[in-house]
Amino acid sequence: MSDNAARGRMYGSELMPWAVVLVFGGFLVLFGGVWLGGTLGAAVTGSGWHPPEFSLASFGTLLTEGPGRLWPGASPVGVVAGIVLLFGAVIALCVVAVRKVMSYISRPKGLAGLRELAALAPAGIAARARDLRPSLKGRKELHPDETGNLLGDLSPNGPELRSSFEDVELDLMAPRAGKSTGIAVPRVLRAQGAVLLTSNKSDVYAVTRAEREKAGRVWTFDPQGIAHAPREMWWDILADCHTIEGARRLAGHFVASVNDDQSKKDFWISAAQNTLTALFLAAARGKASVLDLLAWLADPADRTPVDLLRDVNMIAMAEQLQGTVRGAVETRDGIYETARQCVACLLDPEIVAWVTPDPHLAQFKPHDHVLGRDTLYLLSKDGGGSAAGVIAGLADATMRAGVVAAERMGGRLDPPMTAVLDEAANVCRISDLPDLYSHFGSRGINVVTLLQSYRQGSRVWGEAGMDAMWSAATVKLLGAGLDDADFVEKISKLVGNHDVRTPSISKSKEGTSRSYSYRLDPVLPADRIRALPKGTALLLATGVRPALIRLRPWYKEPDAGTISAAAKAETAAITERAARSWSGGPPQAAESSASRWQREAVTLRKPYGG
Secondary structure, three states: OOHHHHHHHHHHHHHHHHHHHHHHHHHHHHHHHHHHHHHHHHHHHHHOOOOOOOOHHHHHHHHHHOHHHHOOOOOHHHHHHHHHHHHHHHHHHHHHHHHHHHHHHHOOOOOOOOOOOHHHOHHHHHHHHHHHOHHHOOOOOOOHHHHOEEEEEEOOOOOEEEEOOOOOEEEEOOOOOOHHHHHHHHHHHHOOOOEEEEEOOOHHHHHHHHHHHHHOOEEEEOOOOOOOOOOOEEOOOOOOOOOHHHHHHHHHHHHHOOOOOOOOOOHHHHHHHHHHHHHHHHHHHOOOOHHHHHHHHHOOOOOHHHHHHHHOOOHHHHHHHHHHHOOOHHHHHHHHHHHHHHOHHHHOHHHHHHHOOOOOOEEOOHHHHOOOOOEEEEEOOOOOOOOHHHHHHHHHHHHHHHHHHHHHOOOOOOOOEEEEEEOHHHHOOOOOHHHHHHHHHHOOEEEEEEEOOHHHHHHHHHHHHHHHHHHHOOEEEEOOOOOOHHHHHHHHHHHOEEEEEEEEEEEEOOEEEEEEEEEEEEOOOHHHHHOOOOOEEEEEEOOOOOEEEEOOOHHHOOOHHHHHHHHHHHHHHHHHHHHHHHOOOOOOHHHHHHHHHHHHHOOOOOOOOO
16 A cells, blocks of 8 residues: 555645534534524514424424424414524525625734724824814714824724824825825815915815805916916915015025025025025015015126125125125026026016015915815926926915914914825925925824825935934835835835744644744735735834724715816816817916006016015
8 A cells, every 4th residue: 555545645644533523513403593593584474483393303303394284273384484594694694604704814914903092093093183173072972084094994804094183294105006096185175273285286276166166265476377277366475485484494495496405505505595595585685576586586786685685784685695696606607597497486476476576366375275275286287397386385374374373372282283295205395395294284284195106205305314314204105116125125024923833733643743833024025015905004103013004095985076076177177278278279267457556566677565
């Protein structure tokens, strides 16, 4: 006899007792179900509770003579219906149990469960909201959106999870992984206070505009025609430049729009920022216009900005600017040319019109915006000629206005302000955003920065800056399509390892022995993180083990039909405006009157009111 045959006989002898038990158990379950179901069916149909003898003979009688012998006087239909319904209920319960067991088994071991995420679950986040928002105290019932920002549902079948109003968020996902549909749109739609959104596309704008109009006024800052929105507002770009800090911040935004790495500023970039700071300060203090500032840049020999600084007793700044002007011609021209490149977008009359005072249009005032429920859309293109510096300046001014308002309220905005910085690395390069992250959270300003990858952020803010933003973000979502091998490997290590038990079976003539060994495996290997399905994300929250969540796209929510209809109407309007623009059709009435006023009232070197 061969070894295989001997081994087969040994296995068969070992399995035989289990086969007998399995057959007997199956028979017991079958007959028990028939016995109980038939008795219940007979009782329900009016024959009373008269169960037959629970024996093999009863089962044989049922098979040979039918249910009438076991349940005399009972309706055969009722008996059969009782048996069918009982087995159906048992099968349904088994299916539910199997699904729950399979979902538990399929969930990666080592990730956070509901118990560990209790602070983000509905009850925990509601209690946190009452502590953070004085306006909610005393109210028994709270709408879920009043308690926190929706993150998604705990995978696979957990409850919804929300971040608190003091959390700041950093989300990394590849294109088409759900950043807009699962994060940006829901945040804007569900926001309780003022909203700020930056983007280089019109999709979020089209979906959310109609709904946000129900909450408050919608301000659309679209200098490059992303949504082809008519110009119905203007922002005083020099409003915050009356101080050196404000002027330097605005200059930094324009410099950041052309400098790919804020950690690597060469001489020309730094000198250009200093020069722009002086010119912005001179224009603001001297009540000059942006067009005057451009004229000063075009003619470094113009002493007007120096004189304006001296007139307002900014002597040191005036001397510094004069020193630059009187320096070596090659150095001076290099500094001024770099500065001109930084503000080149303002040479476009379509862009500069949005930041030039216009008595025919409403003025956007950040300090008023943060106190209400209005919405500000900041739209700009990527690449050369973009208005990224202007967008970053307005976004920064609005968020800093929120900080001032929070300080006046006792430290925190109520209701909180929502700032969704979509495509932040392309259209909203606020150079010190990593340093402001934790500060914004403590002021009730919920900042959500959306990036395509960690490396994209490093190119803008440098490795140190991106590390600072990563550390300051109290909530991080990592979605599908992260292809940076080094970063994904770091995340795998951050998620951690878990023990994996490996059985080892030994067989001999004496019998079978089983032993177990343990090894450490990653909870989520790098390849599994990279292959996360679309619509899911890895949640990293401060003080909690990582968890997998399912995003909640806006189009799967109960009110998606109404929102979708409004989005289609807005998209059609954008298409119509775009066609009219491309065909050279007539401009909007407000645009036309504003342009006429600008041509009549704005002249180079002539301050407003002069």
